[in-house]
Amino acid sequence: MSMTIHVDIVSAEGRLFSGQGEMVYAPVVMGEIGIAPRHAPLVSPLKPGEVRIDPGQGREMECFYVSGGLIEVQPFKVTVLADTGVRAVDLDRAVALEAKRRAEDALANQTADMDLAKAQAELAEAVAQLRAIERLRKGK
Amino acid sequence: MAGAKEIRTKISSIKSTQKITSAMEMVAASKMRRAQDRMDASRPYAEKMRQVIGHVALANPEYRHPFMQAREVKCIGYIIVSSDRGLCGGLNTNLFRKMVREIHAEREAGREISYCLVGNKALGFFRRVGGNVRAQVTHLGDRPELEALIGPVKVMLDAYMEGEVDEIRLAYNLFVNTMTQKPTIEKLVPLPEGDDAEELKHHWDYIYEPDAKQVLDALLQRYMESVVYQAVVENGACEMAARMVAMKSATDNAGNIIDELQLVYNKARQAAITQEISEIVSGAAAVS
Numbered sequence: 001m002s003m004t005i006h007v008d009i010v011s012a013e014g015r016l017f018s019g020q021g022e023m024v025y026a027p028v029v030m031g032e033i034g035i036a037p038r039h040a041p042l043v044s045p046l047k048p049g050e051v052r053i054d055p056g057q058g059r060e061m062e063c064f065y066v067s068g069g070l071i072e073v074q075p076f077k078v079t080v081l082a083d084t085g086v087r088a089v090d091l092d093r094a095v096a097l098e099a100k101r102r103a104e105d106a107l108a109n110q111t112a113d114m115d116l117a118k119a120q121a122e123l124a125e126a127v128a129q130l131r132a133i134e135r136l137r138k139g140k
Numbered sequence: 141m142a143g144a145k146e147i148r149t150k151i152s153s154i155k156s157t158q159k160i161t162s163a164m165e166m167v168a169a170s171k172m173r174r175a176q177d178r179m180d181a182s183r184p185y186a187e188k189m190r191q192v193i194g195h196v197a198l199a200n201p202e203y204r205h206p207f208m209q210a211r212e213v214k215c216i217g218y219i220i221v222s223s224d225r226g227l228c229g230g231l232n233t234n235l236f237r238k239m240v241r242e243i244h245a246e247r248e249a250g251r252e253i254s255y256c257l258v259g260n261k262a263l264g265f266f267r268r269v270g271g272n273v274r275a276q277v278t279h280l281g282d283r284p285e286l287e288a289l290i291g292p293v294k295v296m297l298d299a300y301m302e303g304e305v306d307e308i309r310l311a312y313n314l315f316v317n318t319m320t321q322k323p324t325i326e327k328l329v330p331l332p333e334g335d336d337a338e339e340l341k342h343h344w345d346y347i348y349e350p351d352a353k354q355v356l357d358a359l360l361q362r363y364m365e366s367v368v369y370q371a372v373v374e375n376g377a378c379e380m381a382a383r384m385v386a387m388k389s390a391t392d393n394a395g396n397i398i399d400e401l402q403l404v405y406n407k408a409r410q411a412a413i414t415q416e417i418s419e420i421v422s423g424a425a426a427v428s
Contacts, residue, residue, distance in 0.1 A: 008184075008188060010184040011185060012185050013181055013182070014180075014181040014184065015184040028349055030349050041195075041199070041344060041346045042348075042349065043192075043346045043349075043355050044348070044349035044350075044355060045349075045354075045355060070355075072192045081185065081189060
């Protein structure tokens with residue numbers, strides 16, 4: 001029996017996941033990190049992307065899309081406080097593409113009163129959503 | 141028949157009151173269900189947030205955020221969550237009574253009190269109690285928005301940062317179940333330590349990515365927002381539950397009064413008929 005780490009993912013809309021995993025991958029602001037059991041305590045903000053949990057024993061990865069938030073790591077416990085979290089399965093490709101196009105438009109004509117930072121953030125979010133969908137599709 | 145007519149009017153007026161209270165009961169019941177769903181949805185987040193904050197309060201970072209430093213308490217800031225409307229039983233009164241007791245104790249200990257008030261009822265009450273009202277927000281509606289709360293909460297946090305307030309406490313009604321709502325006062329800032337203090341007692345610290353100040357600022361801001369939002373949502377569910385129960389008992393009481401009045405009315409009517417008959421009979425006897 002290999003070591004596992006307890007993972008909780010909650011967003012303001014509800015509890016998304018609670019269970020054990022052998023490995024957790026999360027997109028923190030500095031880049032993607034992998035967390036194994038007995039990881040040193042850590043807190044960090046998340047950027048838009050997907051949190052993946054490897055339940056071990058060859059079972060399928062659990063994927064969650066988060067639009068930002070925070071992660072807290074204790075040696076045997078990971079808590080993800082997501083701003084908005086969605087099970088990657090529920091993500092809609094058409095909606096994500098539309099959001100991406102809108103964000104790119106906003107970036108292209110910056111003369112509009114929308115500010116640059118907001119547009120960039122939205123684009124990053126849309127791209128991360130799309131990436132999560134792509135990966136899910138390839139996995140199938 | 142003078143008495144009978146009056147009683148009849150009274151009965152019909154109570155009947156219309158009963159209709160109103162039973163309609164309010166049903167409205168409150170359906171709103172309560174929605175409010176409860178909202179509360180259940182955001183509860184895990186707020187709970188986890190409290191846990192994480194509990195851990196953070198136990199850590200020993202080289203950067204001490206002002207929120208993590210306890211200082212001598214000269215002035216306490218209360219964030220008080222209440223309902224906008226009345227007719228919800230003793231919900232607000234219970235909370236206020238608890239608050240007043242605490243305020244008296246704190247005042248005797250020589251501490252000043254200031255408030256951030258959420259909801260009309262708290263506004264009306266604490267104006268009379270006295271103390272400095274720093275911020276207020278009313279008319280949040282059935283679907284409270286986080287955005288509406290950020291402003292008033294920030295006023296309190298700024299006051300804390302500038303040293304005008306040395307401790308912030310949150311007062312609201314905790315939803316236990318439909319019948320029970322528990323008035324609760326808890327400390328928000330400086331950060332309370334978590335429950336699992338024992339296992340984390342040794343000297344340790346987090347790794348902060350990218351750096352402690354940024355991470356803690358983001359974390360603490362989210363913490364305040366989520367905890368206050370949760371309190372407001374929870375209080376909303378409490379309000380609906382309390383109103384439902386209060387209106388149910390009002391409807392039942394109206395039913396009882398109607399029954400009693402009906403009895404009195406019947407007696408009065410019977411007495412009037414008896415009197416009339418005896419008058420006729422005695423009249424007839426006098427003639428013959």
